[in-house]
Amino acid sequence: MKSIKIPVGILGATGSVGQKFIELLAAHPVFTIKELAASGRSAGKVYGDTVNWILDGFIPEELSKLKIKECAEQFESRVLFSALDSSVAGQIESELADRGHIIISNAKNHRWSENVPLIVPEINPGHLELIKKQKFNNGGCIITNPNCSTIGLVLALKPLQDKFGLDAVNVVTMQALSGAGYPGVPSLDILDNVIPYIEGEEEKLESEPKKIFGSLVSHGVSYSDIKISAQCNRVHVKDGHLATVQVKLKRKAEAEDLISVWKNFTAEPQTLGLHSAPVKPVHYLENVKYPQPRLHRDVDKGMAVTIGRLRECSLFDYKFAILSHNTVRGAAGGTILIAELLHAKGYIM
Secondary structure (H helix, E strand, O other): OOOOOEEEEEEOOOOHHHHHHHHHHOOOOOEEEEEEEEOOOOOOOEHHHHOOOOOOOOOOHHHHOOEEEEOOOOOOOOEEEEOOOHHHHHHHHHHHHHOOOEEEEOOOOOOOOOOOOEOOOOOOHHHHHHHHHOOOHHHOEEEEOOOHHHHHHHHHHHHHHHHOOEEEEEEEEEEOHHHHOOOOOOHHHHOOOOEOOOOOHHHHHHHHHHHHOOEEEOOEEEOOOOEEEEEEEEOOOOOOEEEEEEEEEOOOOOHHHHHHHHHOOOOHHHHHOOOOOOOOOEEEEOOOOOOOHHHHOOHHHHOOEEEEEEEEOOOOOEEEEEEEOOOHHHHHHHHHHHHHHHHHOOOOO
8 A cells, every 4th residue: 555645845945955855855755745935926826937947857747836835824734844045044944833843944043042953864863852842832843954064074073983082173165056055156256266265154064063963961962072173165066065174083093994984884864774865874985086076976866975085194183085965965855864864763743
């Protein structure tokens, strides 16, 4: 007998991340898109006639015919994925959670709320316990996905933290254009150029891992004491955030030990066999020229991190390069994986 899928809605459905949600959920085995919402300018219009579709291929036909709702309207779907811009996301998400909706958000607004979990399913699934402390009415709650560059970094650091401990991390990112949304960075700013500043990005990268690696305590999360320094650059690449990382370990290790823990790393999403989970969260590449965005951003459905160029560092212990797909693992795909984890654990029925 065919199982009944769980209906979901997408907030901010016309934007670039909203479109990626639609692409990844169109044939999902657990969830089915029933409602799309956007700003008042789009509300009441047919999605296919309104959206400026920027992804490869076509809009799924059945979704192109859906009428767009305004975010303040009533939703039949209990589960809502939020791709809203941070300028409006905070209040809208809180109001919808207070109506009993489960909000799984890609926006930054609630990441630092005391009882809102900041989740990377392979790293801190236990932080979902924070939902029980939230005070929204009717069983509503908010769960957040970290910044796109944070996700790639912490997936590479998690096996090292578990095995050797991490004292300090220095990271320099080269971030893709799609991370700026659409229309994004003006062409005359980025062609033949690198922009060594992305507003708010360094602060997120230096602080979010501390909550993700933190421990649950009575008042919420006790943050990790890892010291992190970040510099973030926008580069002329469509998709895929590349980062060069230096780490100082708490316990001595050989290079082969680091490679081994990366290659053998699995976590709860793999054990549960979640649909969007990569078979291997981390791939180590031996070629000294790898990883590269054009070649490796889509590894394992775009949900895995690729690592390369591990070598000793004269200032820290080791240095290496990491690559992650910013709109898949770092945005819509990572958020959907959280929803799959919630479903597997009985939070979504």
